[in-house]
Amino acid sequence: MAMLWKFMRVAKYSKTALLPKVKVRGIPTHLRHSSSKSVPSEFAASTPCSNTVELLGKAYAQDDYSNVTEKILSKVGKNLHNKKHHPLWLIKEQIKDHFYKQYVGRRGNPLFSVYDGLSPVVTVQQNFDSLLIPQNHASRSKEDNYYLNRGHMLRAHTSAHQWDLIHSGLDAFLAVGDVYRRDTIDNTHYPVFHQMEGVRLFSCHELFSNIKDGEGLQLFEQGHRTAHKQECHTMEAVRLVEFNLKQVLTKLMTHIFGNAGARDKIGWAFGLGLERLAMILYDIPDIRLFWSEDERFLKQFVVPHIWQKIKFQPLSKYPPLINDISFWLPSETYSKNDFYELARTIGGDLIEKVVLVDEFTHPKTKKVSHCYRIIYRHPEKTLTQDEVHRIHQAIEESAVRELGVEGRF
Structure with a gap:
């Protein structure tokens, strides 16, 4: 107990x-x-134009609060x-x-x-106001939530x-x-x-x-x-x-x-x-596996009744490939979750883990540098160095372009 x-x-x-x-x-x-x-999953999200998002049969006008990505929208309705x-x-x-x-x-x-x-898809009022969460509460932050716009969110x-x-x-x-x-x-x-x-x-x-x-x-x-x-x-x-x-x-x-x-x-x-x-309960080691369509995973849970004991048999453990990325932060408005989201958007489920391994402040300029270790591992096959290199390079380029960081690549 x-x-x-x-x-x-x-x-x-x-x-x-x-x-x-x-x-x-x-x-x-x-x-x-x-x-x-x-x-229904057939209503998967689409973006018919740059300033609207169509989701579950409804269109939502984007604004300065919109931060939901196509990668996340593709999960809605599953x-x-x-x-x-x-x-x-x-x-x-x-x-x-x-x-x-x-x-x-x-x-x-x-x-x-x-x-x-x-x-x-709910309103901000449903997600926060109806639960008496104050307007200035940290849980409302864009860093932690997916907003369709100022009034609607996932x-x-x-x-x-x-x-x-x-x-x-x-x-x-x-x-x-x-x-x-x-x-x-x-x-x-x-x-x-x-x-x-x-x-x-x-x-x-x-x-x-x-x-x-x-x-x-x-x-x-x-x-x-x-x-x-x-x-x-x-x-x-x-x-x-x-x-x-x-x-x-x-x-x-x-x-x-x-x-x-x-x-x-x-x-x-x-x-x-x-x-x-x-x-x-089932000894599943990786949360990404719940989204797997691999029959070797799914068939283990086809049982005659819901209370049957199941012991998950791991798929072959494929070797990881590890790359580091370092950059100078642009300003105090930088958020680690922004980088995690960028890496997840580009690398998807090929990224097993991202860890901040070093934080350095320059003694003269006072600029702050972050070094992240990215562990790449496909849950169902072996990745090649070329595949990982292309993904990692795309993350580096996007971090400079989207987050305004100064690369130390």
Whole structure:
């Protein structure tokens, strides 16, 4: 159990939160049941002209905030979490199966509904404002997100759908989908990953009904924010919700591995990265493999039932080719994520890892130099020196042209 909680703490994309107080409306028909309708991959992104992007059948005008690349746009609509027998689909189905069987209503129906076909294109209001994220918060930065324009973006988390689903009247739901973040490059990070969002709300009666002398307990108060609770929540409610969430996640992880609020309601929310779970459960060593179309990878997950034990058999480990690149930075506005994005755009999945190995400040000019080590390795074949040289040269030329660096090549 100690190892279970260690995993839950260190998983980078896992999170828990108490939901703020909001108003509930009626449940629209299209949200009453589980949604498994996926965004069709044939609507892959295209750029009909330089100042618009067409994505999923809609056109978005580009502006000074637009930073999404064609490489990233090509991933939209792949819906790996809905492809039968894909490892991410297996993880999603296992979690659904657990929640359907473990949590049922008074009439025996599943308590949680599932939404795994919601569009990854959301408004900035959905992704940030609806979650009460301040305007100046670092998480809104262009360095960390993919913006279509100032008003629209590729969701950075499935939490972008919380407000809409809660305000439709839902008290318990799971939202699954692909999410997008600019990030470092290594075997556990990828700009597109898949997240499972869980939300559960409780009325005062539901939360305190089994507590002795609980009739006088309240969900909300006009108190003060502390390290343990928001100012509107009572401490008794927070402790019970925290305990409930801990039970839910413990049962889920034990089952898999084997051993924003509402009127008059309070609740919890969690988010789990499906790739991280799959990499641990199936012993998959490289996150790039989830995007592989190699039958040697995919056929290992074609099993008769979702709970069958699978031990991933690695493909042949092809040798890496390593090249360094050094340059003087143009100004303080330079971002490492900009270089990572440029390298990923040009090298794609041929780049296994990029590491900043040296940072040097000239004693006289005070100019700063970075040296990055780029590890090239194809997950399915051996790369040649000529192939890597062409890619590396293209990265050098693009860094000078696009980022304004001064090469030390």
